[in-house]
Amino acid sequence: MTAPLLEVEDLRVRLRTPRGPAAVVNGLSYTVGRGETVAVVGESGSGKSVSVLALLGLLPERVATVTGSARLDGEDLLTMSPERLRQVRGPGVGMVFQDPMTSLNPVLTVGRQLVEGIRAHGEVSKAAARERAAGLLAEVGLPDPQGALDRYPHELSGGMRQRVVIAIALANSPALLIADEATTALDVTVQAQILDLVESLQADHGTGVIWITHDLGVVAGIADRVLVMYGGRCVEDGTVDDVLERPAHPYTRGLLGALPDLAGDGGDLATIPGTPPAPTDLPGGCVFWPRCPVRGDARCETEQPPLQVVGAGLSKGLPHRAATWCTEGSAR
Ligand SMILES: Nc1ncnc2c1ncn2[C@@H]1O[C@H](COP(=O)(O)OP(=O)(O)O)[C@@H](O)[C@H]1O
């Protein structure tokens, strides 16, 4: 079996905050295969964004301590030199954040930013790069792509800017695409168009995708596997069918609980009574116990349950795992 495209092992992120050290990511391990889409879901504050920012060295060193490993094609992103990391971004990893202004340079035209991105990683003439740039803007559904090349980010609407950022991320056909709430602000038609574009990129280039979203309709539509995060940990992962149809962790069940019709219009994550724990003050024991409606094991408040295989175990050769003391398949 070939090695996965990305192998994240025991990723931990501590942030120095005014309220003391914050344990934001706490031992995250997962893989992304070539051509595979892994959706990361969980309430706001569960560490999803920080966990992917850490992979690309995008957390400021003076506040963040990152440990573990994240091998992309065997090369550890976490110990790479800044220079090597710059080379890897683009053709290795493309990234799209929710707020397009964090990725766009306000004083450069859209065309210049796209053309520079394309030319930084290959021998391409300016004219050819400009043509490719216009083609990409058309593919992400921007009206008048030629005209858009000569405009500055502030001259475009928020939705258009977001599509420009997606075009930049896709420009070098990255081996891995990380999208953090990338289409949340876009209308459903444009969103569908972008999901199609990502799927065709995957089919053509075997791109692996990490798709962070709170939209379970999107998860059902594009994910092969799902990773549920809570309190900076993975509390459940497995194939999209296992996790959405046979959720094992009480937290995942809560997230899915209020969903009227998963296959239909795609709801948002349900509200579970209570709030996620502050990373400066994580509970001892199972990280979910203060909100858990079914806690009953003596260990809930004292021991963090490990991720272990639940239910039938393997579907399509992939394990379904959950970190709880209370499901079938786990020790009671
Ligand atoms: N720069 C920062 N300084 C201090 N705390 C932060 C910073 N960025 C994120 N956090 C904290 O880390 C936790 C996880 O944040 P984040 O990864 O953004 O969550 P998510 O993307 O799942 O909503 C939150 O509690 C947040 O308050």
Ligand code: SF4
């Ligand atoms: S380990 Fe206990 S507190 Fe945690 S999810 Fe399972 S039952 Fe709830």
Ligand SMILES: [Mg+2]
């Ligand atoms: Mg986030």
